[in-house]
Amino acid sequence: MFDLDKWQEILDTIRANKLRTLLTGFSVAWGIFMLIILLGSGNGLANGIEYQFRDDAVNSIWVFGGQTSLPHRGLAPGRQIRFKAGDFAAVRDGVDGVEHITARYYPQGSLTVSYGSEYGTYDIRSVHPDHQYLEKTIVKNGRFLNEVDQEQFRKVAAIGQKVEQGLFKGRSSIGEYININGIPFKVVGTFEDAGSESENEKIYLPISTSERIFAGDKRYRNIMFTVGDAGLVESQGIAQDTRAVLAQRMRFSEDDERAVFVRNNVEEFQRFVSLMAGIRVFIWVIGIGTILAGVVGVSNIMMIVVQERTREIGVRKALGATPWSIVSLVLQESIFITAIAGYFGLVLGVFLLELVSENLPASDFFVNPNVNLQLAIVATVLLVTAGAIAGFFPARKAAGIRPVEALRDE
Amino acid sequence: MIDLQGIHKSYPVGKGKLHVLKGIDLHIGAGEMVSIMGSSGSGKSTLMNVMGILDDYDEGEYLLDRHRIRNLSERKAAGYRNKLLGFVFQSFNLIPFKNAMENVALPLYYQGVPRRKRNEIALTYLEKVGLVDWAEHRPSELSGGQQQRVAIARALISEPKVILADEPTGALDTTTSYEVMAVLRDINREGTSIVIVTHEHDISHMTDRLIHLTDGRIESDEPVPSPVDPRSVAAAAPGVAESA
Ligand SMILES: Nc1ncnc2c1ncn2[C@@H]1O[C@H](COP(=O)(O)OP(=O)(O)O)[C@@H](O)[C@H]1O
Numbered sequence: 001m002f003d004l005d006k007w008q009e010i011l012d013t014i015r016a017n018k019l020r021t022l023l024t025g026f027s028v029a030w031g032i033f034m035l036i037i038l039l040g041s042g043n044g045l046a047n048g049i050e051y052q053f054r055d056d057a058v059n060s061i062w063v064f065g066g067q068t069s070l071p072h073r074g075l076a077p078g079r080q081i082r083f084k085a086g087d088f089a090a091v092r093d094g095v096d097g098v099e100h101i102t103a104r105y106y107p108q109g110s111l112t113v114s115y116g117s118e119y120g121t122y123d124i125r126s127v128h129p130d131h132q133y134l135e136k137t138i139v140k141n142g143r144f145l146n147e148v149d150q151e152q153f154r155k156v157a158a159i160g161q162k163v164e165q166g167l168f169k170g171r172s173s174i175g176e177y178i179n180i181n182g183i184p185f186k187v188v189g190t191f192e193d194a195g196s197e198s199e200n201e202k203i204y205l206p207i208s209t210s211e212r213i214f215a216g217d218k219r220y221r222n223i224m225f226t227v228g229d230a231g232l233v234e235s236q237g238i239a240q241d242t243r244a245v246l247a248q249r250m251r252f253s254e255d256d257e258r259a260v261f262v263r264n265n266v267e268e269f270q271r272f273v274s275l276m277a278g279i280r281v282f283i284w285v286i287g288i289g290t291i292l293a294g295v296v297g298v299s300n301i302m303m304i305v306v307q308e309r310t311r312e313i314g315v316r317k318a319l320g321a322t323p324w325s326i327v328s329l330v331l332q333e334s335i336f337i338t339a340i341a342g343y344f345g346l347v348l349g350v351f352l353l354e355l356v357s358e359n360l361p362a363s364d365f366f367v368n369p370n371v372n373l374q375l376a377i378v379a380t381v382l383l384v385t386a387g388a389i390a391g392f393f394p395a396r397k398a399a400g401i402r403p404v405e406a407l408r409d410e
Numbered sequence: 411m412i413d414l415q416g417i418h419k420s421y422p423v424g425k426g427k428l429h430v431l432k433g434i435d436l437h438i439g440a441g442e443m444v445s446i447m448g449s450s451g452s453g454k455s456t457l458m459n460v461m462g463i464l465d466d467y468d469e470g471e472y473l474l475d476r477h478r479i480r481n482l483s484e485r486k487a488a489g490y491r492n493k494l495l496g497f498v499f500q501s502f503n504l505i506p507f508k509n510a511m512e513n514v515a516l517p518l519y520y521q522g523v524p525r526r527k528r529n530e531i532a533l534t535y536l537e538k539v540g541l542v543d544w545a546e547h548r549p550s551e552l553s554g555g556q557q558q559r560v561a562i563a564r565a566l567i568s569e570p571k572v573i574l575a576d577e578p579t580g581a582l583d584t585t586t587s588y589e590v591m592a593v594l595r596d597i598n599r600e601g602t603s604i605v606i607v608t609h610e611h612d613i614s615h616m617t618d619r620l621i622h623l624t625d626g627r628i629e630s631d632e633p634v635p636s637p638v639d640p641r642s643v644a645a646a647a648p649g650v651a652e653s654a
């Protein structure tokens with residue numbers, strides 16, 4: 001299979017036509033380079049979007065209270081809808097498909113948090129234990145809030161690692177007491193969050209404790225739950241059921257879009273997934289188009305090469321060259337040029353992506369542009385195919401050359 | 411060796427056709443050295459191309475070394491050209507980017523002879539034509555006579571039964587022409603049949619048999635009374651021996 005002589009022949013002819021080979025190769029290298037850059041950028045965009053979703057569970061539904069906009073059973077529009085513990089329980093127990101569920105309750109007014117002489121203001125969220133699944137909270141030390149905390153109204157807190165750093169200055173916070181508005185809470189765990197930095201500056205308290213201590217308005221900001229591995233349609237059904245359960249309980253019309261707002265993250269995510277798919281198709285179309293242009297270029301140039309080498313090919317045939325030996329010579333040359341040039345473009349593109357990736361200022365929308373091994377393999381296969389296609393017509397033309405025509409003396 | 415019977419060939423020209431070979435009967439035996447003469451357009455090259463399986467014919471029968479040459483596949487034709495025939499052209503037709511040795515070795519490449527071996531053999535043939543010192547030179551670095559001798563070495567390397575030479579001296583001056591003829595004569599003495607197309611009388615008189623072609627027919631076919639030895643003529647001309 002590996003015919004050293006044939007390679008020698010090919011290298012000879014390439015050496016005899018350096019500039020032309022270079023120009024040919026350039027068009028292919030450029031095509032591949034563009035494809036890699038495009039695909040890499042596409043991946044950067046996709047990674048960015050994925051990063052956006054990393055903060056929260058993508059299989060979740062968030063429900064916010066709003067204001068009624070339709071009259072309902074004799075009730076005038078304009079009522080505020082705010083959830084309370086009973087509404088939470090109704091969703092938890094009354095809606096099929098709810099997996100992990102939590103509410104969020106924010107005590108009113110700004111609360112100061114202190115430990116010893118260290119003070120800080122931190123965002124305090126009062127939640128159910130399941131909240132950790134909603135936010136993808138990663139426990140570092142100790143534990144997260146649990147059901148016992150909830151039932152016994154324990155004064156405990158899980159704090160973000162930024163909070164620990166701020167208040168404890170590098171010492172361990174587990175088992176220590178922090179003061180929130182003068183009330184001591186025992187730290188039971190610290191956590192980090194995959195999402196943005198501010199997620200690490202949170203303090204979580206059991207919602208039951210919080211409600212009792214900070215009294216005032218006992219209404220929840222929102223209810224959120226995951227839906228397991230429910231698909232798009234299924235999740236939409238669950239969202240609808242949630243709306244129905246709440247409408248029934250809180251007496252508003254199920255058709256009242258403004259009474260409660262339901263954000264279905266499955267749907268949102270799906271939207272981005274299809275957007276990404278669209279972008280990817282677009283990139284491939286452009287990339288393939290660019291490569292195709294390169295292929296046509298190679299094909300044209302090989303055509304000219306064959307034309308110019310008509311006499312030589314005629315001589316070879318007179319000396320006993322079979323049609324196949326001529327075809328394979330042209331094909332192999334074409335594949336060789338495209339493969340080498342294409343590989344050059346591939347490496348250059350990957351190199352540039354790496355460079356960009358390393359020096360890119362942090363951005364949430366464009367993260368780690370890269371191409372993976374699988375893509376490189378696809379590109380390589382594409383290259384060889386492209387080379388073969390580019391060489392096909394010239395090779396056929398070469399094989400069809402009749403020695404008499406080629407050898408005629410003008 | 412070569413057996414032609416009632417060979418007809420015409421070229422399509424516009425809507426009609428140009429009848430070029432009008433019934434050629436010709437037998438050339440092993441070891442013969444034959445020249446073909448005729449005015450321009452009489453069909454000499456066409457006849458050579460038919461004999462060389464470079465072109466096909468319309469009618470008649472052609473046996474080459476007892477093989478029937480008719481409707482051959484390209485592959486088979488390539489095989490016969492490679493094994494049975496050697497070509498020498500007026501314009502040498504060496505491959506410009508290969509050196510003399512590689513040019514000579516090319517027919518063996520198509521026989522699948524390994525590179526080192528065929529280059530070795532090529533050197534012995536270059537020696538035969540007195541150009542072993544020029545083995546590494548490209549055709550462009552050689553004189554016309556030298557190029558033609560390289561081409562002859564190339565025609566010889568596959569040890570063909572017949573060498574077909576279409577105006578091999580057409581592009582050479584007289585002295586060089588005689589040298590080339592001397593080489594061809596030596597080859598012929600070793601047993602290879604040689605067919606030379608020429609329009610020079612002195613060249614044709616260095617062969618043993620002279621065929622005249624007129625308008626696609628053989629007008630005459632006679633032995634040359636007393637063939638001239640190109641070496642004696644070449645030796646007589648001053649400075650020829652060194653002009654290689
Ligand atoms: N491929 C071709 N198509 C048409 N006419 C051709 C072709 N080849 C040769 N001829 C014509 O055939 C005739 C014989 O040509 P050729 O055999 O080359 O003559 P010679 O070699 O004796 O000069 C000439 O009139 C030439 O123009």
Ligand SMILES: [Mg+2]
Nearest residue numbers: 454455456576
């Ligand atoms: Mg002619």
